[in-house]
Amino acid sequence: MRDKATSFDIAHMAGVSQSTVSRALRNSPLVNQETREKVQAIARQLNYKVDKNASSLRQRNSRTIALLLFEDPTSDDSMINPFFLSMLGSITKACAQEGYDLLVSFQHYSTDWHADYEDTNKADGIILLGYGDYMNYQDKLSKLEQQKTHFVRWGEVDKDHPGLSVGCDNFQGGYKITQHLISHGRKHLAFIGGADSHCPEFYERFKGMCHALQQAGCQDSPLQIDAINTEDSGYQAVVTLLQKSDDIDAIVCASDLIAIGAMRALKDKDIDVPGDIAVVGYDNILLASFANPPLTTVHQNTKKAGELLVTSLIKLIQGETPKPVLIPAELVIRKSCGNP
Amino acid sequence: MRDKATSFDIAHMAGVSQSTVSRALRNSPLVNQETREKVQAIARQLNYKVDKNASSLRQRNSRTIALLLFEDPTSDDSMINPFFLSMLGSITKACAQEGYDLLVSFQHYSTDWHADYEDTNKADGIILLGYGDYMNYQDKLSKLEQQKTHFVRWGEVDKDHPGLSVGCDNFQGGYKITQHLISHGRKHLAFIGGADSHCPEFYERFKGMCHALQQAGCQDSPLQIDAINTEDSGYQAVVTLLQKSDDIDAIVCASDLIAIGAMRALKDKDIDVPGDIAVVGYDNILLASFANPPLTTVHQNTKKAGELLVTSLIKLIQGETPKPVLIPAELVIRKSCGNP
DNA sequence: CTGAAAGCGCTTACAG
DNA sequence: CTGAAAGCGCTTACAG
Missing domain, CATH: 3.40.50.2300 (Response regulator)
Known part of the structure; x- marks a missing residue:
């Protein structure tokens, strides 16, 4: 790892305490405008970036979401269901918009899920994406719920399903x-x-x-x-x-x-x-x-779907109780149905 | 955030010191087999997971790679170049195989890159993926190199290009x-x-x-x-x-x-x-x-490409100096060229 | 508005 | 083989 400037270095250069540096960089109203600007200028100059590990550890949240993508059991390894890839794109963008980072992980149905992103505090919540045999993963969803993991899943909206769902109608x-x-x-x-x-x-x-x-x-x-x-x-x-x-x-x-x-x-x-x-x-x-x-x-509508998955999850993380969402289906008429 | 067990809780239950818990969970040879097993059993029972923020902060690495995907300037927002999506799939899998997590981020050519994953210690290195106007981003690559950021880019292998490249021939x-x-x-x-x-x-x-x-x-x-x-x-x-x-x-x-x-x-x-x-x-x-x-x-060959990007980057992170790789091109003959 | 200090939860050099 | 202690780099309650 490269040698990085810390908030102490900046404090030293600015002639203020490290606490003040931290406040200035987070735009705390508790800090004098002049001081803030001096600190921020020095930070820019040193290309200083807050250490997210330290920050997350202290703040007890990571502003990161984990996406678990469940593979279809296709024979061809490189062929992922294009629909999910489109969802992935829209989820990524929605996360960026909300100021969250996105961890992506492919999962196999068969093996145990690697769903401990929240347990390890690497993520604040999880999005589950992928069809599969519902009967098989039902138990795992219940377990996530028991552990109070924050998660949203893409799929059928059903009162009997554990967890919050966002899905198309x-x-x-x-x-x-x-x-x-x-x-x-x-x-x-x-x-x-x-x-x-x-x-x-x-x-x-x-x-x-x-x-x-x-x-x-x-x-x-x-x-x-x-x-x-x-x-x-x-x-x-x-x-x-x-x-x-x-x-x-x-x-x-x-x-x-x-x-x-x-x-x-x-x-x-x-x-x-x-x-x-x-x-x-x-x-x-x-x-x-x-x-x-x-x-x-x-x-x-994958764009809307991705946005809803992300915003619902963030609400969940913030302690709200968002409602499941059903996105309306839209017919796309082309030629294979024999239309004019 | 939920209340989580810490290594101190386990230490207390196992009647050992917290240092020993840490060693036991990391399979250190310095710890007695019996102690190790006792500690690990308690950890399992409590569903204890090591806090990655604390661990990364202390160890000064995150075992995480960031993937920056540069969008093609397509008009349609939801349409991502399928080739890159295929690469994304293979990179994700390669990361999992190497025990790294993957952060994914879409970037716009126009705006400044959000490339500070390594600066914030959220990632140990970066993969750059996406064609675009090379003349425009050349400077940014040079800047990454100056900052000693670990990065690999997908693209033309060329001695004059800054950074390490992996690409097809x-x-x-x-x-x-x-x-x-x-x-x-x-x-x-x-x-x-x-x-x-x-x-x-x-x-x-x-x-x-x-x-x-x-x-x-x-x-x-x-x-x-x-x-x-x-x-x-x-x-x-x-x-x-x-x-x-x-x-x-x-x-x-x-x-x-x-x-x-x-x-x-x-x-x-x-x-x-x-x-x-x-x-x-x-x-x-x-x-x-x-x-x-x-x-x-x-x-x-996106499968091979993804693997090479990941393994090359990991070598870079570990202080080695991997060589750029040219993957051979493979003709796929179908009917549009007028073949029998 | 500012600073000194505690503490987030680990890992690891040091001493035994 | 084990423990006490230092320290990773922040944020924030507390005191002024």
Whole structure:
């Protein structure tokens, strides 16, 4: 480590006490304007920066937030779900805006979480980001809550879920996009994606879909094929789907990545999208607009989401009790659903 | 902040001194096996975690690395260059592997950098990631060097550049992909992307291209149109290009994003890719494989790159003098270059 | 408005 | 192998 000036050095140069230096640099009203300016000038000149370790230790907070990113179990190591990367960008910016630093960490579902940023006082709170098997991590969330760790998670807003959630309205998204398909004459819809409490987000989308179908007079629930959030899983699911049914004319996919895989499978079988089968996704990742045909999907407002995650967490840290937030779903109509 | 157990609490419970607790928890060989186990058991039981602020303050290092991500000047706020996001993923993982935490921060080119992570002792070193106008930030790099900040930057390896660089072999990449086009009969090539010392990476790719052309017997240098690293800029550049020339049969783009924009412009003009004009990109972002036609490009090994950035920086921190690294370029042949 | 002093929670040289 | 003590560089209650 390099030799750094300390507040004592500045105090010495300015001919004041070290306490006064500290006050001057923090713009305390307790310090004389003239003194403040002299101290600040010397600090600038020496390129002095307050030692954050000492400062955090003394103040008992770090003005740092930790982001735990849970990886999708994709085979390809370097391929991270683009949706989360977009969230990461917006979280980073929101933190900067609020004057917080951001620690980022990738976590594996399988192993024990490295969630002790707050326990070690490196961070004042934690943001959890990533879908996964909810049933598996439920216990860990409860444990965090017991430890009184400050945390917010991205995901389904549900009273039974431990901790504070910020999420998009998945039910509404599934509902809207299904309604759109129905209104354009599609009659035999299938859903690709897990649809149970292991993946609450996908499940809500599915429930929204079912609700739209019921409203339209379809009493039986749609064909549903499990898939995790990868392109490959979407491909496989369509292969299975085509074996089970031959009159499907629209597929609602639980994510864009799944939809991209689904369209690849359909192309391989020479099935025209949207001519024969309409396909819609969810997330509105960058890829969706470049897919062929461009993918109709539901946009999740990642900018707003990131801001809300950060500001909610900061409120929590400050002892307030922010409410969970549901961000409205926004339809993005492109060509894969067969629209004009 | 919650009430946390300290090493004194554990000392009290274990009936030893606080120094012994500290030693036991750090697995010091100076402590008796039995004592160590007793102390560690109590620590586990209390869910005790060492306070990193205190520990870092005392040890004068934080085992934390800061990543400064420089944004491309894209109009869309939420759209971050996918290539950098991939790097971010690999850097995060590499840090975890080396036992370092990672602070992430987005920076704007225009404003002053918030590069004082090391000055404040929040980080032991810094990784700089992001292309931009090299001439603009050169001075800032020199300043970092003067301050003896430990930093590595992603980018062109060049003896005249301040600081340690890790980068892909851009010259070789430009050379290889041009050679490929020539060997498949393309004769009139253009380059899209900045080609001067303001953007050394693009420039090297361009130089590699020129070298391949010369080797093939073309003496005049290719038509070159400026573009920054956005889809839109690629689109505009092609519009300009088509006004200037009508016998181009291949376009070498400085990045995939530029290439995607270029292909959109060509499609709008009803020019067939690769039938009329071949298009190639650079980076091999996820989008490239889903483009229509799929984009031939140069892969930058982000996994290796992230690891090298992290390990080089750690060496620097430890007082070693690691060498700059050039990662070989890998051609990825798809359909946009007109291959079988 | 200013200063002397305590203390945040560790690590480690020193003495035994 | 263990303990008492110093000290990392701040912030802030206390006294003036």
